[in-house]
Amino acid sequence: MTRRNRRRYDSHVSHERWLVSYADFITLLFAFFTTLYAISTVDRQKLSQMVESMQAAFDSTAARPAEAVRPPTPPPERAALEPNNLEELRQRLSLRLQRQIAGGQVGLEVDPRGLVVTIREAGTFAIGSADLSPAAIAVLSEVADALDGIEHPVRVEGHTDDVPIHTDRFRSNWELSTSRATSVVAFFVQARGLPPARFSAAGYGEFHPRSANDSDAARAQNRRVDIVILNAATTKAEEPSARAATATPAEPRPAAIPEDAAPAQTSPPAQTPAPGPSASAAPSI
Numbered sequence: 024m025t026r027r028n029r030r031r032y033d034s035h036v037s038h039e040r041w042l043v044s045y046a047d048f049i050t051l052l053f054a055f056f057t058t059l060y061a062i063s064t065v066d067r068q069k070l071s072q073m074v075e076s077m078q079a080a081f082d083s084t085a086a087r088p089a090e091a092v093r094p095p096t097p098p099p100e101r102a103a104l105e106p107n108n109l110e111e112l113r114q115r116l117s118l119r120l121q122r123q124i125a126g127g128q129v130g131l132e133v134d135p136r137g138l139v140v141t142i143r144e145a146g147t148f149a150i151g152s153a154d155l156s157p158a159a160i161a162v163l164s165e166v167a168d169a170l171d172g173i174e175h176p177v178r179v180e181g182h183t184d185d186v187p188i189h190t191d192r193f194r195s196n197w198e199l200s201t202s203r204a205t206s207v208v209a210f211f212v213q214a215r216g217l218p219p220a221r222f223s224a225a226g227y228g229e230f231h232p233r234s235a236n237d238s239d240a241a242r243a244q245n246r247r248v249d250i251v252i253l254n255a256a257t258t259k260a261e262e263p264s265a266r267a268a269t270a271t272p273a274e275p276r277p278a279a280i281p282e283d284a285a286p287a288q289t290s291p292p293a294q295t296p297a298p299g300p301s302a303s304a305a306p307s308i
Contacts, residue, residue: 108173108175109133109137109138109175109252109254110133112138112169112173112252113131113133113138115169116131116138116140116165116166116169117131119165119168119169120162120165120166123162127143127145128142128143128145128147128158128162129141129142129143129162130143135256135257136251136253136254136257137175137251137252137253137254137257138251138252138254139249139250139251139252140166140249140250140251140252141247141248141249141250142159142162142163142207142247142248142249142250143243143244143246143247144243144246144247145243147159147162147248148203148248151188151190151193151199153193153199153202153203153205153206154206155206155207155210160210163207163210163211164215166250167210167211167215167217170211170217170252171215171217173252174221175221175252175253175254175258176221176222176223176252176253176258177211177221177222177223177250177251177252177253178222178223178224178225178250178251178253179204179205179207179208179222179223179224179225179248179249179250179251180200180204180224180225180226180227180231180248180249180250180251181199181200181201181202181203181204181224181225181226181227181248182200182227182228182229182231182232182233182245182246182247182248182249183196183199183200183228183229183245183246184229184232184236184242184243184245184246185229185232185236185242185245186229186236186242195228196228196229197226197228198226199226199228200226200227200228201224201225201226202226203226203248204224204225204226204248205224207224207248207250208222208223208224229245232245233245233247
């Protein structure tokens, strides 16, 4: 009985198990030759360019003496502050604002500070208001497009005439002039996306008039907003270095005030109005 079962089991033993190992060998061999083929099809043009560039780099370094190897020269300091750039900007703005200049709404001049774009109150601000009118937005849009291609710092200065003002919103001409300057800066930064670090706002009140406040026409000339595009000398003398400020932060301290009546950045303490037209009169600013 045992011998018969053994014969039956022996008859089912497979004699072709070597085929499994052979198939594995053929698969590995196929993968090997596929890898060799992939390596042999490297882009010769790219490989030759890489080899040539490496040879040129090593040869140029080896050809120069050690003392001749110097660090790269830093870029020039703000080429946008060259005087020629301001003259080109003045010409561009003259073409852009030709209609407003002819109509007396805008003035362009160059003074020791830089290029001054004067936006007069007529058609720009409502009387006693710091809200931009559609005409002001149209003018400021043209100025913003011109400022987008340069890196000059810009100071926006608000000016009024000598008629006192006292409303629910503005207690003095200081506040009105500063608020108008701030409105212009906010338009440049928020509406047009210009870098805020380039801008500053100042309010001079009635203390920097263009002409004597002895007539309605003269007062109208004094009610204005000046957009001063600072030149290199003014920037170096007045503006703080943004790079130094970010590199070495210091504790906040009051800004230095020049002796010649610096612009008011914040509203001064309430004081008794000087003799003149009544403070309760309707504002003409």
